[in-house]
Amino acid sequence: MLQTIIRSLILVVVWILLWRIAAVMEYGPHASIWFPPAGLTFAAFLVMSWRAFPAILIAGVVTTFWVSELYGGGTPAKELLTTGVLFGFAHTLPYFLGAWLLRSKLTRLGSYGLASTIMTFLGVAALSSFCAAWLGTEVMISGKLLEADAIWYTWLPWWIGDMSGVIVLSPIFIALMSWRYPQLEHWLGGLSFTVKAGNQSSFLWKLLLILALLSLSLILTSTANKDEAAFSIFFLILPLLWVSYTESPLNTAISLALFSTITAFSVGIFGLMDYAIVYQFAVTIIAASAWFGLTVPTLMAHNELLTRQVSEDGLTKTASREHFMQSADALMNLGKRQNKPLSLIMFDVDEFKKINDSYGHVAGDRALVQVTNIVTSVLRSSDLLGRFGGDEFMILLPESSLQFAEETAERLRMEISRARLEGTNHAFSCSFGVAEVVPDEHIMATIDRADKALLVAKKRGKNCIAREN
Template sequence: MRESPASGKFPLKTVPRKHLLDSREMLRSLVLGGAWLLLWRLAVLMEYAPHASIWFPPAGLSFAAFLIMGLRAVPIIMLCSLIATFWVDDLYRMQQSWEQLAYTGVLFGAAHSLSYYCGAALLKQLIRSSFSDALPKIILSFLILGTLASLLGALAGTQVLAGSGLISSQEASAIWLPWWIGDMAGTLVLTPLFIGLLSWRYPLIEGWLGGLDFKQSDQSWYGFLSKLLLSTSLLTLTMLLAANFRYSEVSFAMFFLIIPQMWIVYTESPFRAALSLAIFSTLTAVWVSALSLMDFALVYQFAICVIAASAYFGLAVPVLVAHNKQLRELALSDSLTKVASRQHFFEQAEQEVARAKRYQQPISLLVFDIDRFKQINDQFGHTAGDNALVLVAEAIGKGLRQSDLLGRFGGDEFLLLLPATSLEKACETAERLRQALHAVKVENTRHFLSGSFGVVQLEADEDFQHAFERADAYLLKAKKAGRDQIYSNRPQAQN
């Protein structure tokens, strides 16, 4: 028997990984269930009828749970729906039989779960089939599917209650709209926050969030709390005005509160933006209940949904800017060596040539490549070849002026434009760079590099393309002459 290092007497017992995973999954389910029931009770703040609330946070949690956890969330959501059905009966003294309540609870749970699972499954499929820079499309899909899922949930839920006899058909017709608005507000406003909270436990989903990152920000909380205080203060002021001046027009001032929310969206992390919307929505429900503003509740909930939708598209702006910056960098620089790309080099060269002609200054071009580069790839591998290209770019770049432009034409061929440089000075630069290449060694080998150069000074009436062709022809002569050579307008080669 193997002894435990800790005691020296007893064998060390380890908990199987499967049991640990099962325990964690059970804990997640318990937390999810507790949170769902807590949010269900909070929905009473904007309760329109015993079975309908104009603000229903559990809808957002259900949508997020099905989006992240998939079918694993079904049992706990079903159980919560069953508990909520019995709880409603106890709260409103309906005195239904437990058989009827169990039947209604199961049907309600099935209708709720099916509605939000279908919406979440379709959204997940769309996200996974989209490109990483398709965040606006993902947001639009979420808004549409979240709205449709909440509509389906409202229609199915009211029909279940009417079919089971808990409410009449007339009551079902009267409450389906506020039920839908409540579910839609909970889904559109709160789902991103719940996704952020759940994604901390499921880090693998970050790859299909469309570029959003719900990790904690390194920014100070002081700035965020100051903005949040401003937003909630303006909300409180708006609600107090609506309570004292009972005109429908006053309630529409709610839409102007999109301005401080967008300020938060553009300056804070996605998680903080989602947290701000959740607090804003919750405080709205609190004030509607406390100030008896249920007559205007639909206006407030529609306003919250509009503000949330605008905020989500606002979240896409920094991501799109980052993607555009990345695409611009890819277009301007070579992905391997980080020098100018071929297209960018030619575009910049045309401008430099035009400037040189305008100010009647000399301008020269070097075209060079690495000698026997194919043998490096064949003998040491393509990784070694790529490393050699990077080392060449670094070695050449160290000896250049700020005005010089280094680019990669393709393969192992490089271009170097030297503004305000005569042919004689360009040849001196080429010789210095040729010597610098001798000090570059292929990584993990004893092989040192060398290069062949073609050098030209542009004529007064010559365009860049023609100069490049001349320099490339001189490069070919240098290679035929034995490599590690410099050929230019001057007929002699330099060793």
């Protein structure tokens, strides 16, 4: 309970502080480049759900009194209180509903729906801020804190400011809060905001590049005082996308927060109010693109994982049957072009069933890994080892005559027979069948001949090598 009260108090104070900062950076009445409290409200509802309500309502009431103070005052306290409560609801309800929608979508998507998560986040940010700005303006007008016709020139910049506040800043607020709520990571749709171990120097260089380019664009605009110069800020999309493609979501959130904060402050410092709308759109569009950019590394990682799963045997990490066939085709074509012989070895662990029956299937699995490790240590890097199925494996040896393949099989047989099943005194052995690839034949024909030779080796008493007839 005490913890909830402390968290709510911190939320009230931070919200009011951010509101004050945004008010300092206003380029028109109720219009700033971005409105950070909107980002905080959205993040708070996403992380804390309805528990964030009291804190944001209180902050809404306090700031309504402050607005009256800033813009002339004169409204009686009772009326201000009603306006404050109404404003609180006008601000919180749209963001609460938006965060609830995103939250329920996230729980359904899991970590594979990052692109969909980001699309929903951007859509929800646009809709929630639209409603919050519209309702907020109406409340301000009915509370006589705004002129009736102000709806037309206040509502639009209010909306864009709120929307960019949510799009640009709520991820950094979610990141800050998720350190206190680690359970968040499960449903952030593959977005992890935890600090990753490792060298951050490349990120710092990228950050410096962003700051340098931003300063250049701002100085250029204040010197030239031309629209064309102001639009140069859109070039910042390149380094920011670079960050999102190559860095963690947390680093992307930090870069966007820093980029947008400096931009918002600079509009006041450099007197760039005339270009405020350019900066507002630049910040929002660049942030939205950077969030989509985050899907690239995630998709690439998924792609890599899937490729590995398809091309690798899950247990022994040797080539899967499908991958072996594909690679064998390429190696056979190369052999044919270079006019070099290729040979194939099929081998099978002897009495493998006994290992399973005596020591269990887990020990059986370990035995298969042990055998393939021994085989890999003997083979050349150009040889291709694949699992045919069960305890049967195949090796394609480029630039190898039948004679060379037999010698290799003999070395493998010796090495394997020296090994003992981990933690036991159980000795292994394998039987081998060897065949040479005939130019233009299908790999399955060679496999068939090597397999027949393997059967012969088994019939001869196992732990030996047989060559094709």
